[in-house]
């Protein structure tokens with residue numbers, strides 16, 4: 175029998191099932207008997223198991239090992255780790271070249287190659303050391319790509335909205351996507367490269383709107399909506415993919 179959380183309510187007229195973050199919740203009218211709910215769960219168990227497995231595989235953090243998956247521009251990609259004379263990070267898929275990020279096509283399958291240089295690789299004595307090296311190279315790659323893409327999008331959006339920052343930084347943040355200060359400087363987290371373009375655009379618009387309002391007042395959100403009518407979709411995407419959107423330190 176699957177474990178589940180039961181929430182009864184007086185107003186509810188039907189049974190409902192929800193699988194979220196790997197947990198099952200059943201909502202039921204107050205008069206429904208427990209035995210009936212158990213039968214209901216049993217009948218749905220194949221569907222529930224499939225859902226749970228699906229969520230577990232999605233919720234897995236990137237562990238920087240061969241075959242591990244991570245998000246790039248909102249798409250799942252898998253890591254292929256190798257060694258060669260020169261260190262390099264690149265997509266094998268011919269559709270995606272580093273300078274062609276904006277024309278990305280829906281890929282059938284994409285592999286992100288992380289090549290460790292022979293010189294460095296001979297010094298990596300353990301799996302942990304390799305993992306750390308892969309993470310380091312990936313971070314440098316994400317930063318470099320973000321410096322191109324985010325700046326490019328920012329220029330387009332800045333022109334369209336007439337909101338222009340005094341300075342732009344691309345850096346790593348632990349728990350935020352961007353920031354704006356009272357000197358008119360905006361900063362963006364290079365991990366934004368994990369999110370789709372429409373989310374990147376929203377975060378840029380969000381920070382640029384802080385040039386007008388340095389708070390999250392109603393007027394601020396009205397300005398965001400004016401420049402990004404679909405901003406709720408971007409916020410939803412971010413909260414849906416939260417568990418995949420930051421990297422753990424290898425240990």
Ligand SMILES: [Zn+2]
Pocket residue numbers: 380384389390
């Ligand atoms: Zn904000």
